[in-house]
Amino acid sequence: MEKPTLVIAGATGFLGRWFIERYHHDYHIIALSRSAMQFDPSYGKAEWRQVELYSITSTESGLRGADYALYLVHSMAPSARLSQGSFEDTDLLLADNFAIAARNQGLQQIVFVGGLLPDDEPPENYSRHLASRREVELTLASTGVPVTSLRAGIIVGAGGSSFRMIDRLVSRLPVLICPAWCQSATHPIALADTLRIIDHVLGRAELYDRTIDIGGSEKTTYMDMLATVADLRGMRKIIRPVRFFSPGLSIYWVSVFTESPRDLVEPLVESLQHRMVATDNEVLRAFPERMNFREAAELAILEEGRLPSLPNRLPPPDEEKNTVRSVQRLPNPHHHTATYVARLYQRWLPIFFRALIGVRSQGDDSTFQVVGIPLLKLRFIPSRSDDHRQLFYIVGGLLAKRVNKGWLEFRSVLNGRYIISAIHEFVPALPWYMYIFTQAPAHSWVMKRFGRYLSRMDS
Secondary structure (H helix, E strand, O other): OOOOEEEEOOOOOHHHHHHHHHHOOOOEEEEEEEOOOOOOOOOOOOEEEEEOOOHHHHHHHHHHHOOOEEOOOEEEOOOEEEOOOHHHHHHHHHHHHHHHHHHHOOOOOOEEEEOOOOOOOOOOHHHHHEEEEEEHHHHHOOOOOOOEEEEOOOOEEEOOOOHHHHHHHHHHOOOOEEEEEHHOOOOEEEEEEHHHHHHHHHHHHHHHEEEEEEEEOOEHHHHHHHHHHHHHOOOEEEEEEOOOOOOOHHHHHHHHHHHHOHHHHHHHHOOOOOOOOOOHHHHHHHOOOOOOOOHHHHHHHHHHOOOOOOOOEOOOOOOOOOOOOEEEEEOOOOOOOOOHHHHHHHHHHHOOOOOOOEEEOOOOOEEEOOOOOEEEEEEEHHHHHOEEEEEEEEEEEEOOOOOOOEEEEEEEEEOOEEEEEHHHHHHHHOOOHHHHHHHHHHHHHHHHHHHHHHHHHHO
């Protein structure tokens, strides 16, 4: 029987690398990476494809020939020297690209590993990270490709960032100060159990379009996890709860003492403020022998430093380093199409700037100019545009150093609730530090003002 083809987005991360290591015999795996990987005939675990997930065309090429996809993308490191925009808006755009590409390539299923959601809070009270994970779920399912969402808490395994932070706190601090919210119930799951569940749901039609909570055999608390790791390490630690210790201070404290980036620490601290427990379901019942936290942590310590290796990355080609990416979310309460918003923007800009900036249109070309001087020239690409997405290539103007490379787009997301305005691979003509203190903040300010205008427009 021919092995199914599985594409993994986020294959260079902790979970992706371990899935390739454990299950490459069961699937033909296509692993996606932003960097080109050096061909190694001795490495037969996956076919590596270089993909830029900000580009629908590149993403479609990466998904070609796949039956299923495992989506593990979250808060990607910026690929441009200057990236304007929040992680939520970036993740939303990437998920929309992936969903469109998956539909166009005829994928049968996307499996997404997100986060457990609080069972004691309404959605409007979710943290930014948890709300973003929920948005990604909805966006991946927006094009009709069946999605199976696995919601997990802390995944405990060798190389995992959440467990590494807990382990470093125990190893480096003689006294562990725990805010009161560290006693909230949480539901960690072992790496091995997570991988088995992913394999179980792949291609299982009865689990398509389902959201499934996953967790280990026992619930615990953050304080208990610290005490367990200290015991496994043979260390005597003083662990004391404190009544007043703000989340912001906790994020700073954990980041400093574990030498972890704030972007990794913040989701962990925010999640631990809520009761995060998996709801019982048939998938968990199919794996009754799941590990508890102590068993998972013991195995993670035993396998410390054994994160599966990757092929060598090829050096990047010599390209322009001063690239810009800007991703901004605009409110769209009246659910206007991307077509309408793109045209509205061109009409609004001269009005907003009291005719100082004008827009001259000729065929598919639009030139933004000041007293007749062309600042930026855009070319509309009708073959790759529709009411969901309007695409313009940057083809000239005094503000652009490189032409026929960057692009501007307006994108309708979350069933038209928002519009994403994004500029990609733009290379400014201004000297770099002049650009970041003038044109960059000006663009951000203008788009925010346009967002306010859009939110007031009648349907």
